[in-house]
Amino acid sequence: MSVVHSEIIPVASEPDMVTVRRRVREVAGxxxxxxxxxxxxxTAASELARNTLIYGGGGTMQLESxxxxxxxxxxxxxxxxxxxxxxxxxxxxxxxxxxxxxxxLGGSKRLVHEFEVDSKVGQGTRVAVTRWK
Amino acid sequence: xxxxxxxxxxxxxxxxxxxxMHDRLAMTLQEDLTSRISETAxxxxxxxxxxxxxxxSFIGRMLGNIAAMSRVLDAQTVVxxxxxxxxITLVELGMSLPGVRTALNVDAGMELLKQSxxxxxxxxxxxxx
Numbered sequence: 267m268s269v270v271h272s273e274i275i276p277v278a279s280e281p282d283m284v285t286v287r288r289r290v291r292e293v294a295g296x297x298x299x300x301x302x303x304x305x306x307x308x309t310a311a312s313e314l315a316r317n318t319l320i321y322g323g324g325g326t327m328q329l330e331s332x333x334x335x336x337x338x339x340x341x342x343x344x345x346x347x348x349x350x351x352x353x354x355x356x357x358x359x360x361x362x363x364x365x366x367x368x369x370x371l372g373g374s375k376r377l378v379h380e381f382e383v384d385s386k387v388g389q390g391t392r393v394a395v396t397r398w399k
Numbered sequence: 400x401x402x403x404x405x406x407x408x409x410x411x412x413x414x415x416x417x418x419x420m421h422d423r424l425a426m427t428l429q430e431d432l433t434s435r436i437s438e439t440a441x442x443x444x445x446x447x448x449x450x451x452x453x454x455x456s457f458i459g460r461m462l463g464n465i466a467a468m469s470r471v472l473d474a475q476t477v478v479x480x481x482x483x484x485x486x487i488t489l490v491e492l493g494m495s496l497p498g499v500r501t502a503l504n505v506d507a508g509m510e511l512l513k514q515s516x517x518x519x520x521x522x523x524x525x526x527x528x
Contacts, residue, residue: 280421280422280423281421283421283422284419284421287419287452288419291452301484302484302487302488304484305452305453305482305484305485305487305488306487306488306491308452308453309453309454309455309488309489312453312455312457313456313492316455359493369492369493369494370456372493373456373492373493373494374492376491376492376493377488377492
């Protein structure tokens with residue numbers, strides 16, 4: 267798998283979420299994802315960026331466009347927040363420790379092809395998602 | 400502070416969302432709309448989201464809240480103009496906007512509001528006679 271383009275975008279404030287959505291849209295468009303696929307990926311990015319901001323206390327998103335074996339876009343959200351004690355529970359629809367609807371993690375999983383969560387309590391969380399063309 | 404304009408047209412309030420909304424802007428709109436409904440005694444709210452490129456769970460929840468709050472204030476809400484890609488994504492995300500009335504475009508939305516308002520008035524007349 268080769269990475270064609272890579273950039274890191276801070277996720278530390280609400281305006282950053284708007285930047286995240288805009289850049290993911292631009293890169294997904296360049297890679298050639300269809301409008302529906304772009305919309306799915308941007309929506310997943312919005313949900314995950316909000317998690318990074320609210321639950322992780324802020325962090326970063328790495329945005330990569332991939333070429334080989336297929337074209338695609340990978341997003342990796344990293345924070346040094348409290349971590350997720352029970353990932354299985356956190357992935358269930360309706361589960362939330364905050365005030366949201368609990369659709370962020372489980373919902374965004376349905377919008378991408380690959381979904382990976384790595385979290386250590388007290389150290390932070392890393393969520394990587396990929397949508398292939 | 401950045402705000403989304405709310406236009407008054409007779410008994411209705413019109414909102415066209417033309418910016419990529421961050422969460423606080425969505426919260427502000429929710430609050431502004433409820434106070435405008437009560438100030439103007441509006442009977443209907445039409446929200447045009449045709450410029451919105453995504454609706455995530457936060458914005459979806461805001462639309463649901465606005466519909467519920469306006470109902471409590473005796474006004475109907477119709478959300479119009481959702482892009483097809485947004486509709487597909489929203490349902491896959493797990494949100495089908497329960498309790499939110501929708502129409503394909505502004506014209507259809509206005510028609511829906513007028514109909515429900517007329518129906519409402521007709522019912523009131525029946526009760527009076």
